[in-house]
Amino acid sequence: MMTEAGKIQGTTWAFGSLEGYDHRWANYAVAALPERIGSDAYRAYMKGKAAAHPNVFVGRHTLLPEAPSAATLGDLHEHPEQSAFTYIRNQCQRCHLAVKGRQTRGDYRGMGCGACHVPYGNEGLYEGRDRTIPRDEPGHMLVHELQATRDARVTRPAGAKDPAIEWTGIPVETCTTCHNRGKRIGVSYQGLMEAAWDTPYTEGGGGQLPLHTKHYITLSKDVHYQKGMLCQDCHTSGDVHGDGGLTGANLGGVEIECADCHGTPERYPWELPLGWGDENGPGQASGPPRGVAREVPDRLARGRAFPPEDGYLLTARGNPMPEVVRAGSRVLVHTAGGADLWLDPLKAKAERGELSQAAEAAMVTTARHLETMECYACHATWAPQCYGCHVKVDYSEGKRSFDWVAAGRMHGTPAGRTVKGERAFDTYIPGQITERRSYLRWEDPPLGVNGEGRVSPLMPGCQVSVTVIGPGGREIVRNKIFRTLPHSEGAGAQGQLGSDMSPVFPHTTGKARACESCHASSKALGYGIGDDVGVPQPWNTPKVVDLATAGGRPIPRSARVQVEPIAGLDHDWSAVVTPDGRQLQTVGSHFHGSGPLPQRMRVLMDRRNVCGACHEVVPEGSLATSLLHHVAAAAGATPVSHDEHMSLVQHVVMTAATVEVGAVVLLLC
CATH class of the missing domain: 1.10.287 (Helix Hairpins)
Structure with a gap:
């Protein structure tokens, strides 16, 4: 959230694999601590993790390169990929925690620790007890109190017509202030899906209020959200604060797995070995049962310490979870919001015969699912899929944009440490960014393999088609998809198309998707939306729409191209592999092992048109x-x-x- 090396690597990947698989560049030059913070088991485990993925778990980050300046804009004709740094600095890095970011509805927040621990309403209006702060001026915190764990009570005072409201924990919307772009996990967790239109109309015929500058429709909320669980109820202190190491990808930095609380039908969470579900490639983790912890370290008990009952559950990497305890064969979760939730692990349900027929078939009869798949490959009921990211970087007519990385570094100078926000900083760079997309979907996410070697949902990552307009107003490139390094991602000497489908945990957990939504779906197999009926059309040819002969030849001389071609995109954005195994785009840029479903797995899985048998x-x-x-x-x-x-x-x-x-x-x- 501060270095954002993963976002930088993902974006530079789309602009020609400028870093390759490495995660060298970050917002700040920083070195990892000599030793990670965590239990002995955790530190030992992470040494193995770092050895398996040295490109992700790095010892040092260097500074993100500068964006093209007025003096170097002429170089863009030879190196249009350098426009990536304008894009990154103005758009992608707006959420890093050394800046307050875009001050607009839904995006008001603090910076540093205050980005999470100081409450801001979506309207940015103050509702506390300090009478010197204007009540109608956006940009202020909601109240002058800190939100944290269950022991820190925060109060919004009573108003003229409503009572006071007291809460504990960090509300989900605080996290969503940043987590509404990219993977969009914050809004997805709340059941919000980005929409193209601002309907339904509001009173007086107006449109839906923009939130995070977007409009939304409502879909199913994550079941954990429905139970009142906040982000911090699953994500550990190490997940959000870091452990002293440097991690270049979200998947590498998250230490929890579903089975840490839910177990499997055959084993309770405490009977699983460390690393179960967090493997470094295909194959299950092995080893002795992880057990439970009898105590938590002081650094984790500084918030609210709960009685251990029969022991604190351990994460997949070996750290105790101070709010999750074993009580016999059950699990008790003490949420930051004040609830005490009882959970029956899968083994307890299996022993009592309480698994549904579908659950028995998926996890017991077909145990291979649990061995090779993430739980959320089935239980992520939907995922936001924004296909085709059309980015225009326009350097003409003196256009410019704000450099959020430079602004963050300004806050680190003596003159900038006490400056509120970034409006006073003159950190503008040449170029103006425009973003568009091809189309949106949410249903039945396609499947691929993530960096842990497990089957995972996919969603469009950086599927970037780049247009660069030079300072003189002439295009340098138009609708260009850059390519990856030679002989990478299943491609030959010219490299793979740099558009990416990213493995993701969508944070939309619910009732499992139907068997046929994977086994009878071309999309799930990776062949593209509607491939079995020929729906996807290549994007690499121009589409002319006008009066035409029966043979398709345009009749008017004035006929013009309606849909511009994108060179090299001889398939739909949603397709990642062909039935004969030819990879069509990249699947994840962070871990070497991520990719489309392997050929044998697709053959075993494919049951399309089985009704005909x-x-x-x-x-x-x-x-x-x-x-x-x-x-x-x-x-x-x-x-x-x-x-x-x-x-x-x-x-x-x-x-x-x-x-x-x-x-x-x-x-x-």
Whole structure:
């Protein structure tokens, strides 16, 4: 949140893999501490993690390169990829914690520690007890109090018509002040999906109020959010404050896994080894049971310490969670917001026979799912998918934009330490940024493999198509997708298209998606939206729309291109791989092991059009099926509902298996 090396690497990846897989550049030049902060088990574990991914867990960051200046704009003709640094400094790094960022509705916040611990309302209006602060001037904190853990009570005083409100913990919307772009996990957790329009209309016929400069529709909220859990109830102190090391990607910095609380149908959380679900590549973690901790270190107990019951649960990396305890076969979560939530791990439910039929099929009968997949590959019910990021960097007519990285460094100078906000800083650089997209989706995220070697949902990462306008007003590049390093990401000497589909935990946990949404879906397999019916069209040819002959030849001489081509994009944005295994774009830029679903996995998974296997002969395809169908119809036993059809298919499978096994037994006898 301060160095933002991951965002920098992801963006420079889209502009020609300027760092490759490394994470060298950051907002600030900084070195990792000699020793990570954490338990002995955690420190030992992280040494192995760093050894497995030295490009992600680095010892030092160097300064982000400067953006093109007035003196170097001429170099853009030879190196248009350098426009990446204008884009990064003006757009991507606006949320880093050394600045207060864009002061607009939903984006008001403090900086440094205050970015999280000082409450700001979305309107940026003060509602505290200090009478010297204007009540109608945006840009102020909500109250002069600090929000933190369960023991820190914060009060918004009573007004003329409403009572006082008291809360504990850090509200989700505080986190969403920043986490509304990129992976969009903050708004997704709240059930908000970015929309193209500002409907439904408000009173008087106006449009929906912009929030984070966007408009939203409402979808299902994450089940944890519905239970009243705040971000900090899952994410540890190390997740948000760091552990003294330097991590270049979110996946590398998060130490929790779903199984840390939920376990598996075969093992309780405390029976799992360290590293379960946090592997460094394909294959399950192994080792002795992790157990529980009997105490928490002082640094974690400074907020609210809870009785250990039967022990504090451990994260996948070996640190105790001071708010999550074992109580017999159950788990008790003491939330920062003041609730005490009881959780039955999956093994407890399995032992009591409380798993649903679908859960049994997915996790017990087909145990391979748990061995190879993230839990959220099924349980992320939706993900924001913003396909095609069209970025224009315009250096013409003296256009300029604000450099947030330079502004953050200004705050580190003696003259800038006491300056409120960044409005007084003259940190403008040449170039103006415009962003557009091709289209939005949310349903049935495609699947790929993340840096831990597990199947994960994918969402568009930096799918950047770049247009650069030079200082004289002439385009330098138009709709260009840069390529990665030679012989990387499944490509040859020219490199792979630098548009990226990123493995992601969408923070939309809920009831698992249906089996057919993966096994019968071209999109889930990575072949693209509607590939099985030919819906995706290549983007690399111009689309002319006008009067045309039956053969498609435009008739008017004045006919113009309606949709401009994007060179090299011979597929849809949503496709990552072809059925024969040709990779079409990158899948994650941080970990070497991320990629599309492997060929064998796609073959095992693909059950598209499987209905035809039966209905090719049912009801009239053969004498036997025809006779059986007519008998069933006469008896009123033809399946009509979903459940009746499921029951029939199961009966057919069991009958066939019994007959075939019986035949073998008879032959052997």
